[in-house]
Amino acid sequence: MKKKKRKFFNELIEKYKGEGAVPFCRYFGDCGGCLFQNVPYENQLKLKVEYLNIILEGLIEVNSIVPSVPFMYRNRMDMVTAFGKKGLRRSGTYRHVVDIESCPLMQGKSSEVYGKLRLALSKIEDYNYLTHEGYLRYIILRQARFTGEVMANFVVASPEDRFGFALMDILDELDSCSILLNSGLGDLSIAPLFKTIKKGFITESFDEIEYMITPNSFFQSNSEIALKMYREILSYVKGRTLDLYSGVGSISLFVAKAADSVTGVEISQESVAIAEENRENNSIDNVEFICTDAMEFIKEHKGEYDTVIVDPPRSGMHPKVIGRIEELRPERIIYMSCNPSTFRDDLHALENYKITHFAAYDMFPQTPHIETLALLERKI
Ligand SMILES: C[S@@+](CC[C@H](N)C(=O)[O-])C[C@H]1O[C@@H](n2cnc3c(N)ncnc32)[C@H](O)[C@@H]1O
Structure with a gap:
């Protein structure tokens, strides 16, 4: 986030923090994923309404925002694997990774699987995105909210499957599992399919419509x-x-x-x-x-x-x-x-x-x- 925008949000945080909220994640402040965990959720909604009124001034007056469940809502999480760590980037810097055991924004089942994958893949060489050496770049977890199906994808830097027995005890818990190959210098977690280890897609269901979600496809x-x-x-x-x-x-x-x-x-x-x-x-x-x-x-x-x-x-x-x-x-x-x-x-x-x-x-x-x-x- 640009410095000016960050400063603007920091001012809004000070205004809406009130008594404050106890951050529910121990990585808050270090990890760059969340900004508002110290603001009670009802106040986050007020903060966003004020923000929208500033941005949309003269166009429309905003009175409310439709709330969500405040955590365990994310369908997708891309965990970086680098420097002996698995997690998300440190707030404000690309060069450091915060070693994250679990993320409260992830839905329950994908979070559990991530915890198991962290241990199971501890012997798999990770990737240094500064020197461009190594193998495993990202572990991506996706979970369909309404069907509960879970997908794990691994973005690797060379065209080989080094996972073998490491996944043996976890595959049963996954509905889909694939290896994606990014052998370039760009730090992308979307990459061509190299190998389907299991099925290759999960299904999400919205009312009577069923959607197939593949490793690289966008879904809200x-x-x-x-x-x-x-x-x-x-x-x-x-x-x-x-x-x-x-x-x-x-x-x-x-x-x-x-x-x-x-x-x-x-x-x-x-x-x-x-x-x-x-x-x-x-x-x-x-x-x-x-x-x-x-x-x-x-x-x-x-x-x-x-x-x-x-x-x-x-x-x-x-x-x-x-x-x-x-x-x-x-x-x-x-x-x-x-x-x-x-x-x-x-x-x-x-x-x-x-x-x-x-x-x-x-x-x-x-x-x-x-x-x-x-x-x-x-x-x-
Ligand atoms: C925010 S997503 C919307 C996806 C979809 N409406 C949904 O709800 O899943 C924006 C989409 O625009 C596509 N896109 C980007 N630039 C485009 C362009 N110039 N012409 C057509 N599609 C484009 C992207 O590939 C992406 O799928």
């Missing part, structure tokens, strides 16, 4: 909050619907029953392949997925959509995409965002639309991140 980090957001999106969808930045099709498939048709547009080929598989598995026949840049797609299409859903990356939408959405003149735009600043800028640029519903969701308790959802309707 807090399923309870994501499901609430998707239900709200569903209540706004009507007619021919365009879902820009559709990822593995989570929103497209969820809203299909309210739409005449849904077109999901996503740049990642791997995500589109999973989206198509998810569509077949759920026997949904009014959804198509197109693998292309949102900008390329939208410049070719005219006036064909009643509803446009957008859930862009943190950087928001390209101004040309916004311009083209304005030209398409859909009756409504549903904007889901993980970055209030780019959300604000994009909403200002959508001049012919007004916000008719707005909600903020606490997708990431203990951290400064916030998700927002707005329904925009055409002014004329």
Whole structure:
């Protein structure tokens, strides 16, 4: 986090700390994962409302934020393995790893498995990301909230399976296990599949829709909050619907029953392949997925959509995409965002639309991140 933003949040922490809360994690302050554990959860919500009112001033007044369970909510945790430690990076520095035995943000089953993996893999050589020597770079745990299925993935630096018997006693507790190969210099925990040790995917279930989650596929980090957001999106969808930045099709498939048709547009080929598989598995026949840049797609299409859903990356939408959405003149735009600043800028640029519903969701308790959802309707 940039120094200026950190200072801003530190001031808000001082204001909302009140009597303070006892951090429930012994690594708090050292580990860079959480910022607000010393602020009681009700006050974290107030802090986020104030933050949103500062960022969104002149656009909308925010009165509340939908709360989450304050911990054990995360679907995914990427634990670095370096310098004889397994854990998360120290707050404010890339060079140090905090040795973490368990993380209270992780869901119960994946946290238990992580504890066992730490011990079982203690003899496996870790990776030094400063000298670029060694083998095991990351242990990634993913857990589907509503099915309880657990996946463990190992990101390694060379094309070999050194795990062998080390996993023998743990594989039964896993629904999926894979090795991913990152032999490059970049510190990425998303990497091509090298070997499937067990099954290769887990399944999450949102109402009646089932989603396949593969080692590299994106899925929202807090399923309870994501499901609430998707239900709200569903209540706004009507007619021919365009879902820009559709990822593995989570929103497209969820809203299909309210739409005449849904077109999901996503740049990642791997995500589109999973989206198509998810569509077949759920026997949904009014959804198509197109693998292309949102900008390329939208410049070719005219006036064909009643509803446009957008859930862009943190950087928001390209101004040309916004311009083209304005030209398409859909009756409504549903904007889901993980970055209030780019959300604000994009909403200002959508001049012919007004916000008719707005909600903020606490997708990431203990951290400064916030998700927002707005329904925009055409002014004329
Ligand atoms: C925040 S995720 C949204 C995923 C999905 N809506 C969901 O809820 O699972 C943003 C998605 O936008 C995709 N993306 C990024 N840039 C894009 C572009 N220029 N055109 C199309 N998709 C893009 C990313 O690959 C990613 O899947």
